[in-house]
Amino acid sequence: MKQPTIILLAMLFSTWSLGQVEETAPQTKTTVFSIFDTKIEKTDHGDGRKTWEFSPKKRTYEESQKEEKNNxxxxxxxxxxxxxxxxxxxxxxxxxxxxxxxxxxxxxxxxxxxxxxxxxxxxxxxxxxxxxxxxxxxxxxxxxxxxxxxxxxxxxxxxxxxxxxxxxxxxxxxxxxxxxxxxxxxxxxxxxxxxxxxxxxxxxxxxxxxxxxxxxxxxxxxxxxxxxxxxxxxxxxxxxxxxxxxxxxxxxxxxxxxxxxxx
Known part of the structure; x- marks a missing residue:
């Protein structure tokens, strides 16, 4: 009886430990896209939180020259x-x-x-x-x-x-x-x-x-x-x-x- 009890307790402890790891380290997903000249990063943290980051899109030298010509x-x-x-x-x-x-x-x-x-x-x-x-x-x-x-x-x-x-x-x-x-x-x-x-x-x-x-x-x-x-x-x-x-x-x-x- 003593040995099965120890094994059962060990399994319960392992399951609880894994659950704790999943809660403390949720999976994150990042989506990057652009609208006009703005770069947008959307991050889904997996725990219901979402963050957005906006930054100017970096243009290459060729793109800058083309825009200047078109203007x-x-x-x-x-x-x-x-x-x-x-x-x-x-x-x-x-x-x-x-x-x-x-x-x-x-x-x-x-x-x-x-x-x-x-x-x-x-x-x-x-x-x-x-x-x-x-x-x-x-x-x-x-x-x-x-x-x-x-x-x-x-x-x-x-x-x-x-x-x-x-x-x-x-x-x-x-x-x-x-x-x-x-x-x-x-x-x-x-x-x-x-x-x-x-x-x-x-x-x-x-x-x-x-x-x-x-x-x-x-x-x-x-x-x-x-x-x-x-x-x-x-x-x-x-x-x-x-x-x-x-x-x-x-x-x-x-x-x-x-x-x-x-x-």
Whole structure:
């Protein structure tokens, strides 16, 4: 009886000792992952406790150089909204500012090696709208060119339009705090479409629309200079075509001028 009792006590003591070891030395599990440039270590201590450690992720020299290079390049989508006019204004029908819109959508890529200098490349589409001040003046396309004739009735709206695919390169400078920006550069464009539109009321008071579906002799190509000025959060643009708006010998001889906001 004495020997089995001793053996049983020894087994109980061993089991109790092992249990004590497991409680005092629980297994730990560490998980490491990264979010952006932050290294995160999550440690599960096995006894219900969890700890988190956050530290900046160490970057290699190649990664640092790549990030510095990428910071010099940026791209975004910008919008121009402005108005059009003709220069000299006396050579063509007077246009109404409200309604002679010049909207444009541009993909803009900017290379900025430092805070004072930048080089922007713009690729986009713009629309010329020239709405005549005289609502009874109708633009007509003839074999000799474009003509403007008085309508015998009640005109409501008269305008001609043209759209262009454009490419512009604009170097710019900026103040140290970036509150003032100035840029100027060339652009060129290829005509995508164009038409004329005349709206009038007939003798019964019904509204009618007449469209000239063909191009109203707007030049197939345009080229000129673009000016950009920024003050604070406001950016303005001015575009001036150096070539005539209308094709050669299709009259009148005028240049297109546009100005407005960059959004």
């Amino acid at each position: 010099k390049h940026s791209g975004d989508l910008s919008f121009d909204i402005g108005i059009n006019t003709w220069v000299p204004s006396g050579e063509a029908p007077k246009v109404r500012p409200w309604g002679s819109w010049n909207p444009a959508i541009n993909l803009r890529h900017t290379y900025q090696p430092n805070k004072n200098f930048g080089l922007s490349t713009l690729l986009g589409v713009s629309w010329y709208n020239f709405k005549f001040e005289d609502r009874n003046l109708q633009a007509l396309r003839t074999s000799q060119g474009i003509t403007f004739e008085e309508f015998d009735g009640q005109g409501i709206k008269s305008k001609i339009t043209a759209s262009y695919l454009n490419l512009a390169i604009v170097p710019s400078i900026a103040s140290n705090n970036g509150k003032f920006r100035f840029g100027a550069g060339p652009y060129a464009g290829y005509r995508l479409g164009g038409r004329g539109k005349f709206v009038y009321n007939d003798d019964n008071g019904n509204r009618n629309k007449v469209f000239e579906r063909a191009n109203m002799f707007a030049n197939n190509f345009r080229y000129g200079g673009r000016l950009e000025i920024g003050v604070g959060e406001i950016d303005l643009f001015v575009n001036y075509d150096l070539n005539n708006y209308f094709q050669k010998d299709k009259d009148p001889k005028v240049n297109a001028l546009s100005f407005g906001l960059i959004l």
